[in-house]
Amino acid sequence: MKRPFPLAVAQLGPIHLRDSKAAVVARLIELLKEAHARHAHFVVFPELALTTFFPRYWMTDEAEIDRYFEASMPNADVQPLFDLARQYGIGFYLGYAELTPERERFNTSIIVDRQGHIVGRYRKVHLPGHDDHKPAAPFQHLEKKYFQVGNEGFKVWDTMDTRMGMCICNDRRWPETFRVMGLQSAEVVVLGYNTPSHNIHWSEPPHLRMFHHLLLLQAHAHENALWVGAAAKCGAEDGFHMIAGSAIVSPTGEVVAQSASEEDELIFHHCDLALGDTFRQHVFNFAKHRRPEHYQLIVDRVGAGKPLG
Ligand code: ING
Numbered sequence: 001m002k003r004p005f006p007l008a009v010a011q012l013g014p015i016h017l018r019d020s021k022a023a024v025v026a027r028l029i030e031l032l033k034e035a036h037a038r039h040a041h042f043v044v045f046p047e048l049a050l051t052t053f054f055p056r057y058w059m060t061d062e063a064e065i066d067r068y069f070e071a072s073m074p075n076a077d078v079q080p081l082f083d084l085a086r087q088y089g090i091g092f093y094l095g096y097a098e099l100t101p102e103r104e105r106f107n108t109s110i111i112v113d114r115q116g117h118i119v120g121r122y123r124k125v126h127l128p129g130h131d132d133h134k135p136a137a138p139f140q141h142l143e144k145k146y147f148q149v150g151n152e153g154f155k156v157w158d159t160m161d162t163r164m165g166m167c168i169c170n171d172r173r174w175p176e177t178f179r180v181m182g183l184q185s186a187e188v189v190v191l192g193y194n195t196p197s198h199n200i201h202w203s204e205p206p207h208l209r210m211f212h213h214l215l216l217l218q219a220h221a222h223e224n225a226l227w228v229g230a231a232a233k234c235g236a237e238d239g240f241h242m243i244a245g246s247a248i249v250s251p252t253g254e255v256v257a258q259s260a261s262e263e264d265e266l267i268f269h270h271c272d273l274a275l276g277d278t279f280r281q282h283v284f285n286f287a288k289h290r291r292p293e294h295y296q297l298i299v300d301r302v303g304a305g306k307p308l309g
Pocket residue numbers: 128168169170171173193194195196
């Protein structure tokens with residue numbers, strides 16, 4: 001029996017240093033209106049969806065850094081988005097930089113349900129990049145400097161008649177992310193990402209950024225019988241380019257919707273949650289087929305070590 005979950009993914013084009021949060025929220029609202037027109041029940045916005053990807057810049061002044069963070073959620077800047085989403089009865093995922101009252105800083109996302117309640121919060125676990133200044137590099141990638149490692153793990157929430165998990169950007173490169181949510185019986189995982197096109201460590205062929213992005217979404221969706229919705233913030237932010245490729249991926253591993261631009265763009269799919277059931281009952285029936293007694297290294301070791309043989 002079909003279990004419909006009309007899902008939209010709202011891709012954002014560039015957010016420049018000069019763009020105000022109010023101007024960005026107005027763009028998010030336009031995308032929300034389009035999601036409403038498509039009769040979506042949920043829409044995924046990107047990682048750090050309210051500001052430019054500021055970890056590309058070396059900053060030392062605390063007040064300057066704080067400008068990119070939200071001290072409360074919701075707040076005056078984003079309230080119009082929350083209000084309209086509740087009016088439409090559309091839930092959403094939103095990525096933003098979180099500053100806690102104790103002045104901890106996280107790369108954070110939330111799931112808001114169709115009644116406008118924040119049902120879940122996630123703080124990014126896999127922080128890529130570096131924490132030192134690399135003046136010779138064309139841009140920095142200072143997530144390890146500006147954010148602390150997420151301290152709330154990977155959770156899954158019973159909400160909107162499904163079980164939904166979430167993660168952020170680099171998390172999608174690590175199989176453990178999706179397996180831990182699959183083991184909590186997730187049916188849908190949503191995420192946002194900001195992925196620079198240029199690799200500062202070696203001269204990587206450009207096509208590989210998009211190839212790896214889609215390869216990982218498709219593999220992790222299929223091996224955990226998940227629907228995956230991934231929203232890019234993309235295009236050239238003050239000249240620094242990030243890939244697009246926003247996508248909705250089925251538990252079969254097939255990309256069923258993908259963005260065609262590097263601008264604000266909504267993609268949509270009438271997901272049927274029942275499609276994951278057959279994979280969970282058969283080929284990826286974890287209880288029947290997994291052998292954790294042989295996986296101990298995955299937890300015991302951080303880095304690669306000596307062979308066991
Ligand atoms: N961005 C990138 C990502 O994981 C990256 C960083 C790109 C790491 C390519 C490795 C290879 O998509 C964020 N924000 O995590």
